[in-house]
Amino acid sequence: MSDVARVAGVSTATVSRVVNGHYGVSASTVAHVRATIEELGYESSLVATSLRRSRTNVLGLVAHSFESYTAEVLKGVMKALKGSGYDLIIYVNSDVYGTDADGWEQRHLNRLSGTLTDGCILVTPWSTVHSSTPVVAIDPVKDSTIPSVTADNLTGATAAVGHLIGLGHRRIGFIAGRSSLQAASSREEGYHRALARAGIAVDPGLVRRGDFQPDTAVPLARALLDSPDRPTAIFAASDGMALKVLDVARELGLSVPDDLSIVGFDNVPESALAQPALTTVDQSMYQLGYEAARLLTALVTGAPEGAHQVLLPVKLVVRGSTAPPGTTHL
Amino acid sequence: MSDVARVAGVSTATVSRVVNGHYGVSASTVAHVRATIEELGYESSLVATSLRRSRTNVLGLVAHSFESYTAEVLKGVMKALKGSGYDLIIYVNSDVYGTDADGWEQRHLNRLSGTLTDGCILVTPWSTVHSSTPVVAIDPVKDSTIPSVTADNLTGATAAVGHLIGLGHRRIGFIAGRSSLQAASSREEGYHRALARAGIAVDPGLVRRGDFQPDTAVPLARALLDSPDRPTAIFAASDGMALKVLDVARELGLSVPDDLSIVGFDNVPESALAQPALTTVDQSMYQLGYEAARLLTALVTGAPEGAHQVLLPVKLVVRGSTAPPGTTHL
DNA sequence: CTGAAAGCGCTTACAG
DNA sequence: CTGAAAGCGCTTACAG
Numbered sequence: 001m002s003d004v005a006r007v008a009g010v011s012t013a014t015v016s017r018v019v020n021g022h023y024g025v026s027a028s029t030v031a032h033v034r035a036t037i038e039e040l041g042y043e044s045s046l047v048a049t050s051l052r053r054s055r056t057n058v059l060g061l062v063a064h065s066f067e068s069y070t071a072e073v074l075k076g077v078m079k080a081l082k083g084s085g086y087d088l089i090i091y092v093n094s095d096v097y098g099t100d101a102d103g104w105e106q107r108h109l110n111r112l113s114g115t116l117t118d119g120c121i122l123v124t125p126w127s128t129v130h131s132s133t134p135v136v137a138i139d140p141v142k143d144s145t146i147p148s149v150t151a152d153n154l155t156g157a158t159a160a161v162g163h164l165i166g167l168g169h170r171r172i173g174f175i176a177g178r179s180s181l182q183a184a185s186s187r188e189e190g191y192h193r194a195l196a197r198a199g200i201a202v203d204p205g206l207v208r209r210g211d212f213q214p215d216t217a218v219p220l221a222r223a224l225l226d227s228p229d230r231p232t233a234i235f236a237a238s239d240g241m242a243l244k245v246l247d248v249a250r251e252l253g254l255s256v257p258d259d260l261s262i263v264g265f266d267n268v269p270e271s272a273l274a275q276p277a278l279t280t281v282d283q284s285m286y287q288l289g290y291e292a293a294r295l296l297t298a299l300v301t302g303a304p305e306g307a308h309q310v311l312l313p314v315k316l317v318v319r320g321s322t323a324p325p326g327t328t329h330l
Numbered sequence: 331m332s333d334v335a336r337v338a339g340v341s342t343a344t345v346s347r348v349v350n351g352h353y354g355v356s357a358s359t360v361a362h363v364r365a366t367i368e369e370l371g372y373e374s375s376l377v378a379t380s381l382r383r384s385r386t387n388v389l390g391l392v393a394h395s396f397e398s399y400t401a402e403v404l405k406g407v408m409k410a411l412k413g414s415g416y417d418l419i420i421y422v423n424s425d426v427y428g429t430d431a432d433g434w435e436q437r438h439l440n441r442l443s444g445t446l447t448d449g450c451i452l453v454t455p456w457s458t459v460h461s462s463t464p465v466v467a468i469d470p471v472k473d474s475t476i477p478s479v480t481a482d483n484l485t486g487a488t489a490a491v492g493h494l495i496g497l498g499h500r501r502i503g504f505i506a507g508r509s510s511l512q513a514a515s516s517r518e519e520g521y522h523r524a525l526a527r528a529g530i531a532v533d534p535g536l537v538r539r540g541d542f543q544p545d546t547a548v549p550l551a552r553a554l555l556d557s558p559d560r561p562t563a564i565f566a567a568s569d570g571m572a573l574k575v576l577d578v579a580r581e582l583g584l585s586v587p588d589d590l591s592i593v594g595f596d597n598v599p600e601s602a603l604a605q606p607a608l609t610t611v612d613q614s615m616y617q618l619g620y621e622a623a624r625l626l627t628a629l630v631t632g633a634p635e636g637a638h639q640v641l642l643p644v645k646l647v648v649r650g651s652t653a654p655p656g657t658t659h660l
Numbered sequence: 661c662t663g664a665a666a667g668c669g670c671t672t673a674c675a676g
Numbered sequence: 677c678t679g680a681a682a683g684c685g686c687t688t689a690c691a692g
Contacts, residue, residue, distance in 0.1 A: 001685060001686065002685080010662075010663085011662070011664075012663090012685085012686075013662075013663060013664080013665095013687080013688080014661090014662060014663075015686095016686065016687055016688085017662090017687090017688095019686095020687080022687095022688095024661060024662085025661065025662080026661055026662090029661080029662085041436070041440075042440075043436075043437050043440035043441055044441070044685085044686075045381075045440075045441065045445060045684095045685055046441040046442065046446060047377050047380050047381050047445045047446050047684090047685075047686090048381055048445075048668090048684075048685035048687090049685080049686060049687080050377050050668095050686095051377050051378055051381055051667095051668045051669065051670090051684090051685080051686070051687095052667080052668050052685080052686050052687045052688085053668085053686085053687065053688095054668095065408070066405055066408040067405070068401075068405075071398075071401035071402075071404065071405070072401075074396055074401065075396055075397070075398075075401070078395070078396040078422060081422075087421065087422065087423050088420075088421075088422045089419055089420065089421055090418075090419065090420035090422070091417065091418075091419055092408060092417065092418045092420070106373075107373050110371075110372075110373035110375075111373055111374070111375065111376040112376065115375060115377045115378075115668075115669085116376060116377050269599040269600075269603070270599075272602075272603050273599070273602050273603075331670065332669080332670095340678075340679085341678070341679045341680075342669085342670075342671090342679095343671080343672080343679060343680080343681095344677090344678060344679075345670095346672085347671090347672095347678090349670095352671095354677060354678085355678080356677055356678090359677080359678085374670070375669055375670070377668090377669075377670090378668075378669035378670040378671090378684090379670060380670090381668090381671095381683095381684045381685065382669080382670050382671045382672085382684050383670085383672095383684085384684095445684075445685085
C-alpha cells in the first residue's frame with residue numbers, strides 16, 4: 001500500500017479510502033489511485049486489514065480432520081455462502097498437539113476469531129467453547145447451548161435398529177460413538193428405544209464404545225464377533241466405523257449379510273460403494289453444512305441471539321448389508 | 331497478550347518470549363507466565379503474529395469452487411500435512427467478483443501470501459500468477475512453468491477413446507474442458523491421437539467446447555445428440571460434464587449404453603453411483619493433493635527451486651455406461 | 661478533499 | 677534475564 005501511495009503521490013490514508021470506496025475523495029484522485037493500484041497489481045492484505053478492522057466478511061470453519069463427512073458438510077456450507085458476500089476460511093490443524101488434546105478447537109477459534117473471522121462453524125467439537133464472535137456447532141457437545149444444527153439422531157437410530165428387528169434379528173450389537181457428542185448419545189438412546197419397543201432386553205455385552213474414529217471400531221468389532229455367542233447384526237454409530245466392521249467380518253470369514261447384518265449412520269459416499277453396499281441412516285451432511293452457514297450468517301449480521309437449535313430430518317437407506325438372520329445368499 | 335502481561339506483572343515482550351519458547355527467560359518467570367496463560371485461556375492471534383513474522387507455519391489452498399474434485403484433493407493434502415507441523419488454511423471465495431473475473435486467484439493469493447501463509451496450493455487456476463512465496467498448481471494453466479502436479483491426461487484420454495473404438499464406435503463426440511488449462515488440451519490431444527491411431531478422421535462437428543463447469547455441457551450435449559447424425563458415443567473431458575450428458579441422453583429418450591456410450595474423466599465418487607455407473611479415467615485427485623502438498627512443503631522449507639513438474643499415472647475404469655454401439659440391453 | 665498520527669496484537673533488535 | 681520502543685500493513689478519528 002505504501003508503494004501505491006508513493007507512486008500515486010498521495011498518502012496511504014487516501015489509498016485506503018479509495019480501496020474501501022469511502023466518501024470524501026475527489027473523483028480525479030480516485031481515478032488516479034485506481035489506475036496506480038491496477039498498474040501495481042496491489043491487493044490489500046487480509047491480515048493487516050483484519051487486524052485493524054472489526055469486520056472482515058470472512059467466516060471460519062474449524063474441523064479436526066478432513067474425511068468424507070467434512071467434505072460433504074463443506075459443500076453445503078459453500079452452497080449457502082455463494083453470493084452471500086462472505087468468504088470462507090477453513091482452518092485444519094496438522095495435529096501438532098494432537099487433535100485429542102483438550103481444547104484444541106478453543107485454540108483454533110481464538111487464533112481465528114481474534115480478528116480474522118466474523119464468526120465460525122465448528123464441526124463435531126470435542127468440548128464447549130467461548131468466543132467473542134458468533135459460533136455455530138454442527139453436532140454439538142452434549143448439553144451445549146450454543147447455536148447448532150444436528151440431525152434427528154434419535155429417530156434415525158431408532159429406525160435403524162427397528163429395521164434390524166423387523167428383519168428378525170434379536171441379538172444386535174452396538175458400537176457407540178464418542179460419548180461427549182450429543183449425536184452419539186442420541187444414537188445410543190435410539191438403540192435402547194428400539195429394543196425396548198420390541199421387548200428385547202439390552203445385553204450390556206453387546207454394547208461397545210468407540211469414538212467415531214473408524215479405526216477405534218476394529219478391536220471392538222473383533223471382540224463382538226470373535227465369540228461363540230456373537231450377535232447376528234451390528235449397528236455402528238457411524239459409517240466409518242460400520243465399514244470397519246465390514247472389514248473385520250470379512251477377516252473373520254463371516255459373510256455379510258448372510259452371517260451378519262450391518263447398519264451404519266451418516267450415509268457418506270463410500271457407503272454406497274462398499275461390497276455389499278451399506279445400509280445406513282442418511283443424515284444429509286450437505287444440509288447440515290448449509291443450515292449451519294445460514295444460521296451463522298444470520299447471527300453475524302445481527303439476528304436476534306438466543307436458542308438457535310436446528311434439527312434436520314434423517315432417512316433410513318436400506319442396501320445390501322442387511323438381511324434376515326441366517327439367510328443364505330442366492 | 332497485554333492482559334496476560336498485566337496479570338503476570340511482566341512486559342508483553344516477555345510473554346511473547348515464553349509463548350514462542352525463546353531462550354533467555356528465567357525458569358520461574360516462564361512457569362509463572364505459563365500459568366497465567368493457562369488461567370486466562372490465552373492464545374496468540376494468528377493475524378497479529380503473521381503480520382509481524384515472516385514465517386507462520388501455515389499453508390494456503392485457494393480453490394474457486396468446492397465440488398467433489400476439490401474435496402478429494404483436500405483429503406490428499408491433509409494426509410500429507412498430518413504431523414508435518416504445517417496447518418492449512420483454505421480460502422474459498424464467495425463469488426463477489428464472480429469466479430470468472432480475471433485474476434481472482436491472484437487476488438486471493440495476494441491476500442493470503444502477504445503474510446498469512448508460507449506458501450499456497452492453487453487448484454485448477456484460471457491464469458498465471460506471481461507470488462513472493464512458493465506456489466504449487468494442481469492442473470496448471472497451459473504453458474505455465476510454476477511447480478505443479480498433473481495427471482497423465484494425454485495417456486488417460488487416449489485410453490478412454492481407445493476403449494470406445496475397441497467397442498466398435500466410430501462416431502465419437504467430444505466435449506472439451508476449459509481451454510486455458512493444460513489438462514484440457516492434453517485430453518483433447520488424447521482424443522485426436524486415439525482417433526488417428528484407428529485411422530478415423532476427426533469430424534469437427536462432433537467436437538464441442540465446455541469449460542469443466544458441469545452445466546456448460548448441457549446445451550453442448552443437446553446439440554450433439556439432438557441430430558439425426560448423432561454420435562454413438564461421447565467422451566466428456568470431466569465426470570461432471572459426462573454426468574450431465576447422461577441427464578441429457580435420458581431427457582432425449584436415449585438409453586445408455588444401448589443407444590449411447592459415455593466416458594468421463596476424473597472418477598469422482600458420484601460417477602460410481604450414477605445409473606448406469608460411469609466409465610471414466612481415474613486420476614487420483616487424492617494423490618494430486620498429496621503430491622502437491624509434499625512439493626509445497628519441500629519448496630517452503632527451502633528445497634532447490636527449479637522445474638518441479640510432477641506427473642501422476644491414471645487408470646481407465648470401465649463401468650456400465652459403455653458398450654458396443656447398438657447393443658440391446660438384456 | 662487530504663494528510664499526520666495513533667493503534668490493532670504481536671515480535672525483535674536494542675539497551676540495560 | 678527483562679523492558680521500552682519500533683514496526684508489520686492497514687484504517688480511522690482528528691486536524692487542516
